[in-house]
Amino acid sequence: MSIFKTKAIIIKVWKLSKNNFIYTLLTYDYWKIRVNKKNNLIEKTLDLGYIINCEIKTNMKSNIHKIKNIKIMSEFSYEKKKFIIINSFLDLIAFINHNIPDNLVVYELYNILNITVNYENINEIKLLLIKLKILNLIWILSLENKDITIKKILNFISKNSAKNIIKLKWIDNNTKIELEKIYKKSTLNEMLF
DSSP: OOEEEEEEEEEEEEEEETTEEEEEEEESSSOEEEEEEEOOTTSOOOOTTOEEEEEEEOOTTOSEEEEEEEEEEEOOOSTTSOHHHHHHHHHHHHHHHHHSOTTOOOHHHHHHHHHHHHOTTOOHHHHHHHHHHHHHHTTOOOOOOSSHHHHHHHHHHHHSOHHHHTTOOOOOHHHHHHHHHHHHHHHHHHHHO
16 A cells, blocks of 8 residues: 555546545546545535546555545636536546546646646637547547648647647637537547447
8 A cells, every 4th residue: 555646637426425436537647546535524525627636545455546635726617618618528528538548647638638627718619629639649530631621720739739729719610510520430430449
């Protein structure tokens, strides 16, 4: 048994009972880790998209560890967002939870989620571009496309950081629809394999 400190983003929450939760964390330094936390009545319950600093007490007999000394650094603000943006963000979190292997350390993925959670003016298009960046990061996004504009956007996504990608402003509705089709096709292909 050992204790280590890390930064993490909560990507899944299971409620076992009124005050007992299991969280899946995407950590910066390690990989996806499942932890158990029993809340007392005065503690704030953690939620999806929270970025935290914490200590993890490992348990060699189980793949569910204990978490303590949690400090919430930031959270995805659900109150200020439209339903479609919240749904898109939750889709992104679910995709990461289901498609990123538990033992894969991906610093850039943590950084992408960190930027997404903390970006004040996140919208549907910016979330779509972030999703495409993640598909590119895990090698399931094809950069080939007949439409020259779409191909340029895909190449830009491939070569740039999330910080630069969310600065794109000129994407019109038709381009957005085509990018959504690419995302859906890529994720569907991934689920089939």
